[in-house]
Amino acid sequence: xxxxxxxxxxxxxxxxxxxxxxxxxxxxxxxxxxxxxxxxxxxxxxxxxxxxxxxxxxxxxxxxxxxxxxxxxxxxxxxxxxxxxxxxxxxxxxxxxxxxxxxxxxxxxxxxxxxxxxxxxxxxxxxxxxxxxxxxxx
Amino acid sequence: xxxxxxxxxxxxxxxxxxxxxxxxxxxxxxxxxxxxxxxxxxxxxxxxxxxxxxxxxxxxxxxxxxxxxxxxxxxxxxxxxxxxxxxxxxxxxxxxxxxxxxxxxxxxxxxxxxxxxxxxxxxxxxxxxxxxxxxxxxxxxxxxxxxxxxxxx
Numbered sequence: 001x002x003x004x005x006x007x008x009x010x011x012x013x014x015x016x017x018x019x020x021x022x023x024x025x026x027x028x029x030x031x032x033x034x035x036x037x038x039x040x041x042x043x044x045x046x047x048x049x050x051x052x053x054x055x056x057x058x059x060x061x062x063x064x065x066x067x068x069x070x071x072x073x074x075x076x077x078x079x080x081x082x083x084x085x086x087x088x089x090x091x092x093x094x095x096x097x098x099x100x101x102x103x104x105x106x107x108x109x110x111x112x113x114x115x116x117x118x119x120x121x122x123x124x125x126x127x128x129x130x131x132x133x134x135x136x137x138x
Numbered sequence: 139x140x141x142x143x144x145x146x147x148x149x150x151x152x153x154x155x156x157x158x159x160x161x162x163x164x165x166x167x168x169x170x171x172x173x174x175x176x177x178x179x180x181x182x183x184x185x186x187x188x189x190x191x192x193x194x195x196x197x198x199x200x201x202x203x204x205x206x207x208x209x210x211x212x213x214x215x216x217x218x219x220x221x222x223x224x225x226x227x228x229x230x231x232x233x234x235x236x237x238x239x240x241x242x243x244x245x246x247x248x249x250x251x252x253x254x255x256x257x258x259x260x261x262x263x264x265x266x267x268x269x270x271x272x273x274x275x276x277x278x279x280x281x282x283x284x285x286x287x288x289x290x291x
Contacts, residue, residue, distance in 0.1 A: 031181055032204035033190040034197050049199055050217060056207065136224035 007089035012040035016075075017082030020061070024083055028057040048090055052126040058084055059122065066100040093125055111135040144227045146257050148220035152231035153253035155201050155216045160249045162193050163214060163235050167246060176241040180207055212236035212243060 011018055022040060025047045029036045032053060037043050047054060065080035084102070085095050092108030104125045105118045114131050117124040166189045167175075175186050182190070182205060195203040199219060206213040216231040231253060236246040280288070 030187075031207065033182065033187055033195075034202070034204050035191070049219070050202060053204060053217075130226075130228055133226040133228075136226070 007086065007092075008041065008044050010086050011044045011090060015082075016079045017086055020079050020083035021086040024057045024061055024087065025054060028054040031056075044090055047087060051087070051091055051129070054087075055122050055126070058087065062101055069100060088125075091125075091129060093129075106132075108132070140259070141225070141227075142262060143259050144220055144222045144225060145229070146259050146262065147222070148218045148227045148229040149231075150255050150257055151201065151220065152216045152218040152229045154255045155196060155203065155218070156231045156233050156249075156253045157255060159193070159195060159203060159214070159216070160233050160235060160252075163190075163233065164246050164248075166190060166193055167212065167236060167243065170243050171236075171246060173243060174241045175212070175243045176209070176238065178241075180209060206232070208238070209241075210238055212238055212246075 011021055022043055025043050026036050029046060034046075037046055061080045061084050065077045065084075068074070068076035068080065081097075081102070088095055088104065092106060094105045094107045095102040096105065097103075101120060103118060103120055104122070106116045106125065106128050110116055111132060114128070114135060116128050167186070170186060170189075175183055177183055190205065195214075197203065200221075202217045202219075204215055204217070206215045211234050214233040214235065216233065218227075218229050218231075220227045220229075233249065234247060235249065237244045
């Protein structure tokens, strides 16, 4: 949908999608009873540290985006979808949109021995990222 | 540092944190036994959230404690991320501290002695050797059964 520059800057930006992304992380942290950081940079860091904790929020945002598409509310649809794109860009994961739901592709450096799974499943993204971090490159 | 030693450290750290926090969590949730603790969408009610926040549970890059959404159990998760030589190891220790039915906290569990904090590299290596030997023996025993196999289908 959109090409981003520095992902963390986009996350801290003023656009609607960035605001939705920040709300998603903030809400996720509140739901898990974790202290919510004050600055946007800290918020981005909290997401990057353990993104798998926000799977619920991401899935819900994608569902809401799909529902918005169904009722022709394209501003809402774009905002929710781009929010997820912004968040995943923080992790060097690129989204493609073959349909209403995205596929994920890790675009960062991959150490030898790590097999990057591409597809619709968030859990595959998380396991790829965990494995890459375990090898010390992400 | 070997991969195993990183893992052992991560697991021990998570379990140590779990041992430290479960009595505090149980204490915090005691007043809510028999009361509704989940809202309709499945979040913790505000009173419980406040009670948990008061505990000031660890939340940093190395150790993070958070509530895990579930309709049937009151579960907290201790996630550790141990870094040794640029390598990260993640481990989750689950604290199932209570049962929930229809949003109501039914009872709390005693997790005393549930989490071990004394794993050592040597112990794991020894257990792996035992497992390898048992696997080999099982393979040989299975071979000796040929051509009949394990069951008569």
